[in-house]
Amino acid sequence: MNKLGILIKNYLLLAWGEIKYKKKKGGRTIGSLALIVVLGAFLIFVMGSSAAGQIYSYQPFGMAHIALAYSLMLALVVSLLMAIMRGSMGSNTADAELLLSLPVTRQTVIVAKSCSKYLFELWPMVVFFLPALVVYTVIMDSGIGLLLRGILLVLMIPLLSVGLSYILNWLFFKAGSKIKNPQNVTTALTMIFLVLYLVFVFTINSGAATMADISELEEQYYSFAPIAWGTEFMLTGSIVQLLLFACVTVLPFIIGVWLYASIFGRSHRTWHSTKTTIDYRSRTPYQALLKKEISRYFGSSAYFINTGFGMVMLLILTVVIIIGKNSFLAEILPFLGNLVPVIIILFACFCIATCYVSACSISLEGKNLWILKVAPVRTRDIFLAKLTTHLVVTLPVTLICSIVLVLVLGLPAGQACPVILLPSAYCLLTGVMGLVINLKNPKMDWDGEDKVVKQSTAAVLGMLCGMLPAAIVFIPYFVFLQGIVSWTAIYLIALALFICAALIMWLWLRDRGEEIFEAL
Amino acid sequence: MLKISHFSKSYDSRHKAVDDLSLEVCSGDIFAFIGHNGAGKTTTLKAVVGILPFEEGTIKIDDLDINEYPLEVKKRLAYIPDEPKLYDMQTGAQYLNFIADIFDVNAVDRRERIEKYAELLEIRKALNDPINSYSHGMKQKLQIISAFIHNPKLMVMDEPFVGLDPKAAFSFKQLMREFCENGGAIFFSTHVLEVAEKLCDKVAVIKGGKLIASGTMDEVKGDSSLEEVFLELTEHE
Structure with missing residues (x-):
């Protein structure tokens, strides 16, 4: 096995070790695994059922593909959320010094890290987007072509998450010496994002309840360009739409990996106070x-x-x-x-x-x-x-x-x-x-x-x-x-x-x- | 000042980490506690400061039992653990103020002590920086200042010299001597036997949880070096 393979295998073993060895009492490993499997199966069931419900509701209006657009939106939102969460965790992992001291090239380490990150970010897409895609293909009998195009999107979306998290890592690394507590910026950003997401979902759902013409719903989803590009690519197989979708997923990934590589292993410069006085007030x-x-x-x-x-x-x-x-x-x-x-x-x-x-x-x-x-x-x-x-x-x-x-x-x-x-x-x-x-x-x-x-x-x-x-x-x-x-x-x-x-x-x-x- | 009588501690039913240990540290003593890795030093120190509950034996500080009067005992103590695990989200000054507040140190005293020790250990300029920007040595210096901040009677330290630069180590040794000359007592573990030999007046050697030697430095080492005696004791006992 080459060094890249060894590093990726090591990350997968580490993830397995998280489940297996973090538990003190015997027998818990199976319990943890079972819990993950049951939770995953439950989410797949919920997402699949929800998509089926949407398809049957919108099918009479010829708008069944709105279910696909909705699932794509959910997958993109989850992906952005994960990017922000991971972006806030800092650029240097504990193993950076160890890996850089080994006879492995820096590029290999970065690629291994990115690959393992990608694999970990792939499964939420399998849970949030794939069930809707499969259900849509079966109910609408839309053929293997749509399914394959959808799977291609499933494979592309985690790239956005990994890329954005790297870009955030880089931004926080650069801002680290200028901001006293970069964590607060992350907190504020995440909160703003979550509120925007809730407002977005609420706007779309309330719109669906009151709109006389259901086709306006499609317009509302499609006003968010990546959703339109992705959905249209799945439905029509348009290469232009695919390229546009790649611009918002593959491009951030490439930029993110490049930026991450530039800071990986570099010591973090933290904020230093210019204040010389100390507050000595006492409290109980x-x-x-x-x-x-x-x-x-x-x-x-x-x-x-x-x-x-x-x-x-x-x-x-x-x-x-x-x-x-x-x-x-x-x-x-x-x-x-x-x-x-x-x-x-x-x-x-x-x-x-x-x-x-x-x-x-x-x-x-x-x-x-x-x-x-x-x-x-x-x-x-x-x-x-x-x-x-x-x-x-x-x-x-x-x-x-x-x-x-x-x-x-x-x-x-x-x-x-x-x-x-x-x-x-x-x-x-x-x-x-x-x-x-x-x-x-x-x-x-x-x-x-x-x-x-x-x-x-x-x-x-x-x-x-x-x-x-x-x-x-x-x-x-x-x-x-x-x-x-x-x-x-x-x-x-x-x-x-x-x-x-x-x-x-x-x-x-x-x-x-x-x-x-x-x-x- | 510190009296440990027949102290035993086991983490499981088969093995005793410390077995029937008794020793006494008096006011003015700088008492070194030496032994191999896993010999039971840290277990003993943690029990002395009230972190580790124990069932057998008694530990008294200023004639107060740690199990009966934990708060009164802790007010008289300062503890420096082997690793400087501090609140990373605070600044050095915030951490010192937090410790001073917990020990009810008034504003005047805390200002005087923090300024004095921070200048001496050359960390004054970094006190407004977050602790997560500190090196291991700087964190260790911060722990040392926090130990002196409430003017304790007994200092319990686990490998206190690890990470200190030569100048800080020298200053710290001076502070330890000064502290004991003023009636304080220090009980600390170390692997640096040269330091123990030069700095301490008393020493105890622990092996496999049992005390194998204890007394004044001269009683324990005689004409040999502490290193020679330690090696001989731990190999032949």
């Missing part, structure tokens, strides 16, 4: 812990983006309701009646659950845990600082959105109080629950924050379990108790349950939780 130990937690939260793009997006969604919902109250929601809101506050509460609870700030906070101490352990501070103060950070992130946005929605919708006191109080109590509950979950599922040994905030058991459980309390209260109500128990009673039960559960878990933290933390 608790304030110091809280300041550290908050600066940690807002200073880490991986942490902030993955656990803060729920609040952005809540803000977007609020803006949508404010804008749509007198237009596209004008007929729906009166129809929903008493359900409006419940929908707001449930959506707010969902958004809060996706902000699992505290569920990662202990794991994120990682190798720095010793600093807290040797510090003369009470463990409960450490917990309290982490809980307060969770509340700082979730509570103000939740309160503002709740109050604004109450005022905009003119809800009476009986509905206004639960809309404000229940989500606020939920912030507290999810915060305490996150700490409990993290203590029970710590992941202290990690080599990248994203491993904790995206892939750890505590993060996944933090989000899923965060949705449970609202489900426990409201699902039985809708299934069994509707009409038997009044809304006021169910709101009071929910409030009491949220607060009591938070209190019980806090008491557990102060007793057993402290012991577990000290043994970490």
Whole structure:
């Protein structure tokens, strides 16, 4: 095997090792693999079903190909998102020095890295785009030609993701010496991108619901040129459209690899302060812990983006309701009646659950845990600082959105109080629950924050379990108790349950939780 | 100052990382703790500073048991681990202020100490830079300043000289002597036996979790060099 092959094989083995050797207990490898396979199969099923639904809806209008355009849009968006996420992780991997010291050319290393990156970025395309392509080919009986052209696009899209991530790596490398915290720029960029994506999806979907002429939908998708180029290439096989699509995928890849090669292995020049004075103000130990937690939260793009997006969604919902109250929601809101506050509460609870700030906070101490352990501070103060950070992130946005929605919708006191109080109590509950979950599922040994905030058991459980309390209260109500128990009673039960559960878990933290933390 | 009595620690049921270890570090002592890799040095040091829970034996600092009065004991301690694992997202000054806040050091004292030690270790100009831009040695210097910031009674250090440049190592040795002359005590592990021999008044040798020699430097090494004695002890015991 040549050296390129050896390097690529090594990267694949490393990925396998991530699954196999990171688990401490035997038997988990199969479990992790099974989970990945099941999740992948589920996503393929969802994407395929969704495409089938779209095809059958648009087929009578002769617009079935909109399903292809939609899937292509989704694949491109996922690809851009991955590029931003990977771009923010820095240009120099831990193995750069090792690889450059080996008798392998620099070009071989760069090609191997790019190939392995490409392979890892290929599978999301298989999940997000291929099912729609296959379903379209089968339902529309459009022949092998369309399928092959679609597969060619599947192979081209990851090039965009890899190329853009390299370009971002290069930009952050160059900006590193001029910006104090390039991570904040990444965070802001990612947030802007995600909001734009949500606005984009919302615009397209709301347009589809109200447009008299469905052909305008096609126009709307096609207003984004790469979607038009890709879809038209699949449908017609036009070489011009293929070349145009290649310009937005292959070209960024070539430029990205070239730029990445220019900085690979070069030592990172970080920002240096010109300030000579030091702020010596003193704080109490608790304030110091809280300041550290908050600066940690807002200073880490991986942490902030993955656990803060729920609040952005809540803000977007609020803006949508404010804008749509007198237009596209004008007929729906009166129809929903008493359900409006419940929908707001449930959506707010969902958004809060996706902000699992505290569920990662202990794991994120990682190798720095010793600093807290040797510090003369009470463990409960450490917990309290982490809980307060969770509340700082979730509570103000939740309160503002709740109050604004109450005022905009003119809800009476009986509905206004639960809309404000229940989500606020939920912030507290999810915060305490996150700490409990993290203590029970710590992941202290990690080599990248994203491993904790995206892939750890505590993060996944933090989000899923965060949705449970609202489900426990409201699902039985809708299934069994509707009409038997009044809304006021169910709101009071929910409030009491949220607060009591938070209190019980806090008491557990102060007793057993402290012991577990000290043994970490 | 530090009294370890019959301390044992095991990570699994078959093997004891440290077995029945007893020693005493008094005020004014610079006490070296030497042994092979994996002998149990770091385990002992971590137990002394309260990072590692243990079941057998007692560890007392200033007559206070670490298990009974962890916060009171930690207020008297400073710890420098073998690797400088610090908060990368903070600046050096922010980290030092964080440690000073945790130890309730007032603004006047922290200014005086940070300025003094940062100048001495030649890191003052970098204190407003993020820690992720620091070299290993600079991080080590930052750890040293943070150890002195609250004027502890006992310093526990794991390989503190690793990464320091010759001048910083010299300054640090001066600081260690000054600290102990003023009534403090230092308990540290090292593999650099020449440093231990010249700097320390007491030494303990650990092998396979068991203490095989302990006492004043003269008692342990006699007329030989510490290196010779160490090799002899660890090969023949």
